[in-house]
Amino acid sequence: MTDRGLFTEERSAEVVIDSLGPSTDLRLREILTSLIQHLHEFVKDVQLTEDEWSKGIEFLTRTGHTCNDVRQEFILLSDVLGVSMLVETINHRAFDHATEQTVLGPFHMVDSPPRALGDTIALDGVGEPCLVTGRVTGADGTPLAGASVDVWQANAEGFYDVQQPDIQPELNLRGLFTTDDEGKFWFRSIVPRYYPIPDDGPVGELLAVTGRHPNRPAHIHFIVRADGHEPVTTHLFVEGSPYIDSDVVFGVKESLIREFPVVDDPERAAQLGLDNPFRTVHFDVTLLESEPRKADQP
Structure with a gap:
């Protein structure tokens, strides 16, 4: 079977990292590569549910909405x-x-x-x-x-x-x-x-x-x-x-x-x-x- 490099649970971080273009700043590539690796390992480690991920997104959204000129949430x-x-x-x-x-x-x-x-x-x-x-x-x-x-x-x-x-x-x-x-x-x-x-x-x-x-x-x-x-x-x-x-x-x-x-x-x-x-x-x-x-x- 042809290896198309598609997304799988086992290769999730690798596939996303490989999508970074060759023109990506070297320091940005270093940071994003580590972030993606750790984030994917975290999700796998705690077996994050769809409901938990949704609640996390909602929490971050509310955090942003709470920021104003005199408060940085x-x-x-x-x-x-x-x-x-x-x-x-x-x-x-x-x-x-x-x-x-x-x-x-x-x-x-x-x-x-x-x-x-x-x-x-x-x-x-x-x-x-x-x-x-x-x-x-x-x-x-x-x-x-x-x-x-x-x-x-x-x-x-x-x-x-x-x-x-x-x-x-x-x-x-x-x-x-x-x-x-x-x-x-x-x-x-x-x-x-x-x-x-x-x-x-x-x-x-x-x-x-x-x-x-x-x-x-x-x-x-x-x-x-x-x-x-x-x-x-x-x-x-x-x-x-x-x-x-x-x-x-x-x-x-x-x-x-x-x-x-x-x-x-x-x-x-x-x-x-x-x-x-x-x-x-x-x-x-x-x-x-x-x-x-x-x-x-x-």
Whole structure:
């Protein structure tokens, strides 16, 4: 009998892979080949039923329909499955004492406004006041002047500004700072609260049926960039926060957890423009030098 190369259960992945045209980008071919192989093996392994496959398609469809300008349900899905953290970990393996990366999260939806060092990002003044200080350096300890420090966080009730447009001021608890000549940055804020990721959509349903909570521990987001260095996307986690050991998106790393001690000093509070008592936290960020790009080969 002539072998026509037709689709069979045994040859399913092979037949689909063979259908990729010769002009397919090499990297895309590599990714699709592995995806097809693993996907077909998964279907065979669990003996997926037609009803289950249909429900899976419906789940992904609803996930897409839930996305909007201030919510990215597919990022949430990637987060709770641990894929976001795995991609971050693979692509940013920390070494030479560089600050560790973690997930971007779904709420970096707007550009943070430029602010002067020492400014407050807590525009409504609601919450426990906090002074955040830090320094950006290279791996050898050299201070990086002019580095950009992009920060954003939830409020004292666990909500981001984009979640409460009628309650919080626009761009509340967001700021873009530039380090001084010694690589230092500082700003005023409030202590963030732990919070649940949006769980009123398909991802929330998935968490519920698998017996998982939707909560993230309290944290402040950072993206730090400096010329000639690899940028870092990371968090500053509040020691002692609920869910510090069970982050729903698996984003906590030991090196990113900090104490937020209380300072009771009316004179210093007045100098800083903060109510007394207040909390403080220090977070140094170390960036790796960018690898030089190889010149195009003739």
